[in-house]
Amino acid sequence: MSDSPAILVIHGPNLNLLGTREPEIYGHATLADIDARLAAEAKELGCELESFQSNHEGELIDRIQAAMGPVDGILINPGGLTHSSVSLRDALGATSLPVIEVHLSNVFARESFRHQSFVSGIALGVISGLGARGYSVGLEALVAHIRE
Ligand code: DQA
Numbered sequence: 001m002s003d004s005p006a007i008l009v010i011h012g013p014n015l016n017l018l019g020t021r022e023p024e025i026y027g028h029a030t031l032a033d034i035d036a037r038l039a040a041e042a043k044e045l046g047c048e049l050e051s052f053q054s055n056h057e058g059e060l061i062d063r064i065q066a067a068m069g070p071v072d073g074i075l076i077n078p079g080g081l082t083h084s085s086v087s088l089r090d091a092l093g094a095t096s097l098p099v100i101e102v103h104l105s106n107v108f109a110r111e112s113f114r115h116q117s118f119v120s121g122i123a124l125g126v127i128s129g130l131g132a133r134g135y136s137v138g139l140e141a142l143v144a145h146i147r148e
Helices: 031-045 057-066 079-083 086-095 133-147
Strands: 006-011 048-053 073-077 099-103 125-128
Touching (some): 006 031, 006 057, 057 086, 073 133
Parallel strands (some): 073 099
16 A cells, blocks of 8 residues: 555446435535545545446446556445445455445335445445445544554
8 A cells, every 4th residue: 555545436336326316315516516526635635536427237247347556445335235245245354445335315214135345344344324434434443444
């Protein structure tokens, strides 16, 4: 790792619809708003940051596999794949990179099928229910962890 850790932000299925998608649950910030805020915070924290969104499980897995080597940590909101994808978890686990899982909504206050996460077991930490701020909290924690 250089002085400037490389962070990969992954946004899973349907998160491209943020801003218009059930705003009472997910808030009014668009994905572009969230990525712009993270890019500004990354500058302040002195880290490199790349964001990637896909609605396709295989594309997400390909991007995660490609992170092995050039990336120092992953911040991920896996969307609905959180609750269904063993393959996504396996890809994240295979990288051996520190992973922070973020959810805009408090998944534990919602339907019971959202209470299970396949990702949490390999995550360094999980942030759920803080809205868009959760990504910022996660980024700061991830960079601090990498620098420790
Ligand atoms: C989500 C919660 C998931 O249950 C849901 O499928 C999403 C978004 C969140 O950010 O709150 O797509 O990950």
